[in-house]
Amino acid sequence: MLGEPNAQPLGQINNDAWIPKKEGSNEFIEVRYTKSIIAKQVTVVENFNPGSITKIELVDTRGTRHQVYENKSPGPLAEPFRSLSVTFPAATYRTVGVVVSMNTKAVEGVNQIDAIGIADVAETMVKKEFVAQAEGVRFDSAMVNLGANVNSKYVDTHPVIAPDGKTLFFARQESPQNVGGANDVQDVWYSSLANAAKKTWNQAKNIGGPINTPGPNGLASVSSDGNTALLINVYNPDGTLDPKGASISRRTKTGWGMPVKIEIEDFYNDDEENVDYFLSTSGKFLLMAVQRKDGKGAQDLYVSFKKEDGRTWTRPKNLGASINTKKAEFAPFLAADGKTLYFASEGLGGYGKSDIFSSKRLDDSWTNWSKPRNLGPNINSPDFDGYFTLSAAGEDAYLVSSRNGLGGSRDIFRINLTPQFKPEVVTLVRGRVLDAATKKPVAATIKYENLLTGEEIGVAETSPVDGSYTIVLPSGAHYGYRAEAENYLAESDNLDVTDRQNYSEVNHDLFLVPFAVGSTIKLNNIFFAQSKYFLRENSYPELMRLVRILKDYPTVEIKLEGHTDNQGDPTLNLKLSLDRVNEVKKYLVSKGISGHRITTEGFGDKKPIASNEQEDTRKLNRRVEFRITKK
Numbered sequence: 095m096l097g098e099p100n101a102q103p104l105g106q107i108n109n110d111a112w113i114p115k116k117e118g119s120n121e122f123i124e125v126r127y128t129k130s131i132i133a134k135q136v137t138v139v140e141n142f143n144p145g146s147i148t149k150i151e152l153v154d155t156r157g158t159r160h161q162v163y164e165n166k167s168p169g170p171l172a173e174p175f176r177s178l179s180v181t182f183p184a185a186t187y188r189t190v191g192v193v194v195s196m197n198t199k200a201v202e203g204v205n206q207i208d209a210i211g212i213a214d215v216a217e218t219m220v221k222k223e224f225v226a227q228a229e230g231v232r233f234d235s236a237m238v239n240l241g242a243n244v245n246s247k248y249v250d251t252h253p254v255i256a257p258d259g260k261t262l263f264f265a266r267q268e269s270p271q272n273v274g275g276a277n278d279v280q281d282v283w284y285s286s287l288a289n290a291a292k293k294t295w296n297q298a299k300n301i302g303g304p305i306n307t308p309g310p311n312g313l314a315s316v317s318s319d320g321n322t323a324l325l326i327n328v329y330n331p332d333g334t335l336d337p338k339g340a341s342i343s344r345r346t347k348t349g350w351g352m353p354v355k356i357e358i359e360d361f362y363n364d365d366e367e368n369v370d371y372f373l374s375t376s377g378k379f380l381l382m383a384v385q386r387k388d389g390k391g392a393q394d395l396y397v398s399f400k401k402e403d404g405r406t407w408t409r410p411k412n413l414g415a416s417i418n419t420k421k422a423e424f425a426p427f428l429a430a431d432g433k434t435l436y437f438a439s440e441g442l443g444g445y446g447k448s449d450i451f452s453s454k455r456l457d458d459s460w461t462n463w464s465k466p467r468n469l470g471p472n473i474n475s476p477d478f479d480g481y482f483t484l485s486a487a488g489e490d491a492y493l494v495s496s497r498n499g500l501g502g503s504r505d506i507f508r509i510n511l512t513p514q515f516k517p518e519v520v521t522l523v524r525g526r527v528l529d530a531a532t533k534k535p536v537a538a539t540i541k542y543e544n545l546l547t548g549e550e551i552g553v554a555e556t557s558p559v560d561g562s563y564t565i566v567l568p569s570g571a572h573y574g575y576r577a578e579a580e581n582y583l584a585e586s587d588n589l590d591v592t593d594r595q596n597y598s599e600v601n602h603d604l605f606l607v608p609f610a611v612g613s614t615i616k617l618n619n620i621f622f623a624q625s626k627y628f629l630r631e632n633s634y635p636e637l638m639r640l641v642r643i644l645k646d647y648p649t650v651e652i653k654l655e656g657h658t659d660n661q662g663d664p665t666l667n668l669k670l671s672l673d674r675v676n677e678v679k680k681y682l683v684s685k686g687i688s689g690h691r692i693t694t695e696g697f698g699d700k701k702p703i704a705s706n707e708q709e710d711t712r713k714l715n716r717r718v719e720f721r722i723t724k725k
Contacts, residue, residue, distance in 0.1 A: 111141040111206040119148075119197040125210050128433065129518055129570055130155050130188040130593060135213045136162060137179045138194055142206040145171040146196040150180060152212070153191030155592050160187065168200040181216045188593050190570075237472065237495065237507040243297045244285050245505040252481045253492040253506045257318045257375055257430055257566055258522060259485035260287045262295065262492065264506055265312050271300055274308030281306045282313045282325075293490070293508065304352045305343055309335040314371040318430075318486070318522075319554045319564040321345040324373040324380075329353040337366040340382075347558045357406040358398055362386065368393055368424065375430045375486070375566045376552030380407055383424040383437075388412055391420030395437060397460050404553070414461035417453060424448075429517035430486040431568045435463070438480040442466055449474040450482045450493065478504065486566050487597045488516035519569040521591045522599045526561045527577040530605040535561025536582065538606065542567065542575035545588060545619060545632035563604070569594045572632055574619040575604075582606035583643070586619045586636055614655075614721045620678065625662075627673035629681060637678065640720070641685045651691045651724035654678055659715040660699040660706045672696025675718055693723070 114121040136150055150163035163180045192210050239245060240262075249267040256262075263284045272278035282305050285298040305311060305325060312326040323343045328336040329352065339361060341353035363369055363384040370383035380398040395417050396410035417423060419441025427436045433455045438448045450473055451466040473479060477496035484491045491511055496504050527538040540554040540563045551573065556563045567573050569591045576586035585605050607613045619636035622628060629637075644650060656671030675694040683689045699706075704714040 108141060108206065108208075111208040113204055113206055114146075114196055114198050119199055120195060121198050122193055122195040123207065123210075124153070124191060124193045126153070126191040127189075127212065130190040131212060131214045132184050132187075133182075133189040133212045133214060134184050134216045135179060135181045136192055137177055137209075137211045137213070138207060139175075139177050139209040140206065141175050141208040143170065143201050143203050144173065144176040144178070144205075145169050146198050146201040146205050147178060147194060148197050149193075149195040150178075151193040151195075152185070152187075152189045153193060154187040155190050158187070159193060160185065168197045170201045184214075237493075237509045238293075240295055240492075240506050240508060243288075243295050247503060249503045250283075250506050251494045251504055252312060252314075252425075253483050253494065254313055254315055255483045255485050255490075255492055256316050256320050257486040258320070258524075258564060259290075259487055259490070261285070261316075261320060262287075262506075263301070263313045263316060263323075264298075266298075266300075273300070273303065273306040273311075278308055279310040280312060282311050301350070304329070305350050307333055307335065311335075314340065315373045317373065317377060317554060318375045318552075318566045319557065319562070321555050321557055322373075322377070323350065324356075324371055325353050326369060326371060328355045337369070338363070340371045344555070345558060356380070358410065359407065360409040365393065368422070370424050370426060372426045372428060374428050374432060376432060377554065378550075378552060379428065379432070381426040381428055381435075382410060383422075383426055384410065386410065386412075390415065390418040391422075391441070393422040393424050394418040395423050395426050411460060413463065416461075416463040417466065422448070425450075425481045427482050427484065429484055429488065430520045430566045431518035433568075434517035436469075436482040436484070437466075438482075439466070442468070444468050445471055445474040446476040446479065448478065448480055450479055473509065484511075484517065486520050486522050488519070489597075519594060519597055521567045521569065521589065521594060521597070522564065523567060523575070523589065523602060524562065524564040524599065525601055525603040527556050527563060527579075527604045527606060528561065529582075530585070530607045536577070536579050536606050537561065538563075538577040538579040538582075538604075540565055540575060540577055540604070542573055543635055545572045545574045545635055548635040548638070567591055574632075574635060577604040577606055579606055581609050583609050583613065583615050584639075585616050586639075588619045609722070609725075611722050611725050614719050617678075617718045617720065620718050622674055622677075625670065627670060627677045629677055637681050638685070641682060641687060644682065644687045644691065647725070649725065650722060652693075652720045653723050654692060654694045655719045655721060656694070656696040657701055657703075657715055657717050657719070658699050659712045660702070661712070664698055668696055668698035668700075670696070671698050678718060 146168050148165050148168050151159040151161045162182050189212055198205050248269045252265045254263040265280045266283045267280045268276055270276045272281040282301045283298045284301050285295040288294045288296045314324045316323050325341045328339040329341050340356045343350045343353040365385040372381040378400050382396050383393045385393050395413045398407040398410050421441030423439045425438040436452050438450050440448045450469045453466040454464040456462045479495045481494045491509050494504050495507055527536050529536050538556050542552055542565050543550045554565050572590040574586050574588045576584040607615050620633045621630040654675040656675040658667040658671050679692045679694055702715045704711040706712045
């Protein structure tokens with residue numbers, strides 16, 4: 095949790111370890127993890143002056159603490175350091191945090207903690223000697239050439255796999271079938287998955303114009319829905335290319351649209367011949383490999399953030415010394431979890447001139463990263479290896495290598511990762527956006543957020559062809575998502591993937607309700623304690639959207655309607671349904687909405703919309719809706 099244990103030699107004061115205060119008998123540190131597990135062990139590395147720990151508690155996903163260790167007689171130990179390992183039977187809850195309490199007065203001098211870890215196994219996590227060992231990545235199969243349907247006798251490079259794993263984009267250099275012929279430096283090509291079980295690909299095709307021109311064309315990344323492509327270079331109206339930037343092309347009903355320049359604040363690249371970009375699956379982070387005056391040497395990796403206007407990007411921020419060296423770092427790829435970074439480096443050492451490494455983002459500063467790990471000899475070689483890409487499932491990685499290429503050129507290969515080296519688990523959600531009345535597709539923007547924090551996680555667009563959408567949700571949180579379109583109101587939905595341990599795909603259509611008097615909208619992302627009317631915190635993002643609607647349309651009046659299932663006393667159900675909508679009204683009024691614009695009514699179990707026979711359908715009847723009564 096506190097980074098790779100690094101306070102070496104152990105038993106000596108080290109600035110890299112955490113030092114508690116010496117003021118009392120109840121000092122503590124609480125840490126939280128990005129991924130919850132069913133814990134069987136917790137280990138605390140006391141780097142210096144061990145013995146002051148009095149209590150260790152695990153924190154579950156609801157914030158409840160569970161004590162697993164107690165020492166009522168803390169005091170100095172003979173050894174200068176220790177790894178305190180506590181094992182216990184598998185818990186009935188999922189652990190997402192640890193609280194370590196200490197009596198620092200009981201041990202004279204400075205106390206230090208270097209690492210706090212949890213595990214779902216009982217085996218020892220940290221050896222007493224604690225020797226940090228470099229661990230190369232292991233893979234369960236060798237690299238496989240994608241074959242003649244994808245690779246050619248020409249250089250095939252820079253693969254980009256769509257998040258759903260079904261389309262592979264790449265660049266082909268100096269092919270006679272390029273738009274500009276054999277003298278064309280590079281065109282974008284693509285291939286679709288032919289057989290998922292056999293992992294075979296259809297014959298690759300040139301993507302054509304307007305993406306491909308007689309100049310050097312390259313696709314850097316594609317959005318989760320496959321409707322947006324990030325391209326190198328700026329496309330000028332006269333058909334020429336400008337290397338000073340990147341462009342976005344969006345899919346239309348008839349093909350790809352004309353690429354439009356991305357506006358990045360204070361963008362420049364001192365080495366215009368070498369540049370890479372990558373747009374995160376969420377669409378909110380833009381990674382780039384460029385050479386700038388604030389860099390560490392040659393090409394460095396940077397990140398820009400999408401501004402609130404949704405069109406422009408912030409000044410590039412260097413990812414820091416953990417990632418960048420005096421030599422070139424390039425080919426960034428951020429996995430769908432938004433945290434695991436794969437990149438090529440010439441300065442971190444390895445098996446050849448450039449090797450592929452991985453690192454984990456540790457916080458939101460984008461400068462705090464885990465120590466980069468070389469992906470090992472199955473991936474890296476004395477030849478060129480680079481341009482690593484991975485689908486959302488995290489199963490198959492694709493990369494470029496000079497080894498065993500067709501016709502002696504660079505080719506694209508596939509390799510399957512073992513579970514311990516995959517990115518964090520995500521869930522891919524796909525469906526269509528439909529008019530609730532006509533059931534016809536609607537062109538819309540999909541927005542998804544963390545319901546607990548209200549933070550917007552990402553944005554996607556529907557397909558102009560059939561109204562379909564795709565978003566990717568990293569595990570560990572409860573998300574809300576909705577479609578937005580002009581003259582419509584959104585029926586939000588939610589998905590709790592807090593405890594999801596394996597990659598999965600969910601199909602779910604989203605409905606838009608015409609903004610008109612008489613329209614009824616379900617507030618699916620409002621949550622109450624069981625059989626209570628108290629609002630839970632994860633209801634606030636949905637309620638604040640309703641507040642904004644009522645403020646944007648000051649003449650609109652609504653009626654809040656509450657419903658329950660048929661379990662229990664009908665009289666109590668009727669009262670509960672009314673109490674709940676009154677609680678919603680109370681919240682809206684507290685945010686400045688006039689109570690005269692809101693009426694309420696509880697219907698109890700009188701208006702079910704689904705069967706009450708099973709819980710899966712019965713829960714649909716427990717709902718709050720609002721009806722537009724005046725526009």
